[in-house]
Amino acid sequence: MSTESSRRLAWRKSSYSGNEGGECVEVAVAPGAVYIRDSKDVHRPNLFVQAAGWSSFVKFAVDY
Template sequence: MSAESSRQLVWRKSSYSGNEGGECVEVAATSGSVHVRDSKDVRRPHLSVAAQGWAAFVAFAAAD
């Protein structure tokens, strides 16, 4: 994804993240991928993951 396209993403911070400036990530979803970035340094490159891979990650993280 180009830098210009990256600016058009709608980033969302986790509801578990506080406003104290701690460690947290933001995600932005598109039709085929999920983008993840460090909320403390949004100018750095972000990670792009296929939607299926993100779904598998979330399912694994939510499992007991």
């Protein structure tokens, strides 16, 4: 997905981020993939992982 296309995704921040801005990671879900970006620099290329990989990461983080 191009950077231009990824800007049209519905980006979300963690509910733990608060409203003060600052250093946040945002995620957006697309068919088969999850995109990740730095909220301070949204014009840089995004990282993306397959949905199964994201699912494994979240499970690990929750179980940790």
